Amino acid sequence: MTDVAGALGPLFLLILLGALLGRLKQPGGDFWPQLERLIYYLLFPAMLVATLATANVSQVPIGRLAAVLLGALLIFSVVLWRLRHRLAPDGATFTSLFQGAIRFNTYVGVAGAAALHGAPGATVAAVAVALMVPVINVLCVLCFIAAGTLGSSSLGKSLAALVRNPLILACLAGIALNLSGVGLPGWSQATVELLGRAALPLGLVAVGVALRPQALIRHDRGIWVANLVKLVVLPAMVLTLAWVAGLDPVSRDVALLFAALPTATSAYILARQLGGDSELMAALITGQTLLAMLTLPLWLRLAGG
Template sequence: MEGVAGALGPLFLLILLGTLLSWRRQPGGDFWPQMERLIYFLLFPAMLVSTLATADVGQVPVVRMALVLLGSMLAFAGLLWTIRRQLKLEAAAFTSVFQGALRFNTYVGVAGAAALHGAPGVTVAAVAVALMVPVVNVLCVISFIAAGTLGPSSLGKSLAALIRNPLILACLAGIALNLSGIGLPGWSGSAVELLGRAALPLGLVAVGVALRPQALIRLDRGVWTSNLVKLVMMPALVLVLALILGLDPVTRDVALLFAALPTATSAYILARQLGGDAELMAALITGQTLLAMATLPLWLRLAG
């Protein structure tokens, strides 16, 4: 337990630092919104390209990992739609519960994989991102369409944003460079790697800045459902499947880590843009991030 806590502890301290900076309103103005854009559109894609372009992906059991992660995600997506009537939630609230149960904080996931297993962990995490990001984005957009919260104009914009998603494009670019044998030649490799190194610490601080502690007062059926799926049921199913399919320890730990991650802070923006319940989304993001500080080490300890 001390090893897991020692690896993840510094990550949570950076998140708490971000919360403190937000509370103190430092730096002021639009610094953090602009920083988030820089991380999302440049630094994090650079890290993914650098990792995937040069990694020995052949050492990662991609098919079995996909069965574990995507199988679990699709199973709970289907479950949530099956019990939608029993939840008695309005359409906007349901889409936020759906996002809260399925989306994951990529920054925390990759940083956690690096802290636990170093370079091999980052490679497996990059593969997990390449597998999960396109699928979860498609599922969430479909949920808004099916729930009826999207207007005709918003549908086209959301699909266009999905196609232009910088994380998806970065994964495709990195895989293409890897498979072609080009990699990142000359100085480009070191330059892209240096850019990518800035992504994780800044991304973790940005996670803390985005938290809204005042949103924690909301504790309704939607909050409990989403938190139960995301922090308990999803990692439990992933752990069982990982053991059944015989994943190696590094891949198993990273798969479990990504399954137990709190939901993504970007889900709040999506909820606002596509007709979701933004206040419920804020409560889910904040509550899950704080709860994950306790549940993540417990799940990883159980796996180990």
Template sequence: MDGVADALGPLFLLILLGAALGRLRQPSGEFWAQLEKVIYFLLFPAMLVSTLATANVGEVPVFRLALVLLGSLLVFSGLLWAFHRKLGLEAAAFTSVFQGALRFNTYVGVAGAAALHGSAGATVAAVAVALMVPVVNVLCVASFIATGTLGSSSLGKSLMALVRNPLILACLAGIALNLSGIGLPGWSGTAVELLGRAALPLGLVAVGVALRPQALLRLDRGVWTANLVKLLLLPALVFGVALLLGLDAVSRDVALLFAALPTATSAYILARQLGGDAELMAALITGQTLLAMATLPLWLHLAGS
């Protein structure tokens, strides 16, 4: 347990630092909005390209990792739809619950994997991002379409945003550079790696800035449902399937980490733009991020990390 706490503790401290800076409004709100764009469109894609372009992906059990992560996501996606009428939620609220149950905070995931298992963990995490980001984005956009919260004009914009998603493009670029044997030649490797190093600490601080403590006052059926799936049921399924398929320790830990992550802060923007319940989304992001500081170490301790 001490090893897990030592690995994840500094990450949570950076998130809390961001929460304090956000509370103090230091620097201005406009600064953080612009910094989030730099992280999302430049620094984090650089980290993914750097990791995937030079990694020995052949050592990662990609097929079994995909079965564990994507299979579990699809199972709970189907269950949420099967029970969405019994939940008694309005369409907008259901889309936020859906996002809260399935989306994951990529910054915390990659930083946690690297803290736990070094470069091997970062490589498996980059593969997990390449597998999960396209699927999760398609599922979440589909939930807005199916519930009818967005009009036809917004549909085209959301699909184009999906195609231009910088994380998806970065994963494709990194994999292409790796498979082609080109990698990152000359100075480009060091330059892209330096950019990527800035992504995780800044990303974690930005996660803290995005938290909304006042949203914690909301404790309705939607909050309980999303938190139950995201922090308990989804990690339990992933852990069980990972053991069943015999994943190695690093891949198992990273799969469990990504399953138990709090939902992504970007889900709030998507909820606001596509007709979801933005206030419920804020409650889920804040609550899950704080709760995960306790549940993540417990899950990883259970896995024997």
């Protein structure tokens, strides 16, 4: 594995560049929201399709990787739900804490895996995305339903959005192209790969733009609980399970990376649309992204050592 700080440092610098651009409101207007839509609906799906359609996924221990990642997610989801009354005063607050504890920033994860292990790391990361994105989205929607923060109309919209999720559809398309043997024929491979290459640097800058430093003035107990779970407890469990499962170094590092990632910036939109505490969500996203600049390298050095 290459030097962890050297691999992750440029990614964090791009996030900080985005934070600076957001602070300066440059470029102005609706540039960043439109760019986020382009990344989410076109560029990042193109990267997933390009990776999964042409990769030798037979070398990825999919079953053991799924057991490690999904097993840890389900365990923590149950524990958080059982402790909900102790962690949050109401349902809206708990849904944001729940998202903050289990969601992950896909852009940082895939970029980090590629920076650490090149093409093999990107392949394992794409498989991890295919495994985790559908499960996490279902868990979050179920959390909103159980917490009673959305009505029947919102439920229908949430389920429809889940079915149309571009990351899920891209993973399914890439896997189908791979298994069928079709791959990406002719010029399509070079075209899709070029689109995909733009996703990660632009996605990282967009992560920085979405940060809300002013939200950090909140000092709710739940913020520290969610941060502790996301950046310390969940990575510790995943690393332990990875060692027990005997994952190879690349799969182990990617599993640990995805477990230790800060929560997704898209969680803020979901909280706002489905009745969660959006300001708390903004504080979690900002705080975890900044803290992860310290905790991620430490976890990966521990795993490599």
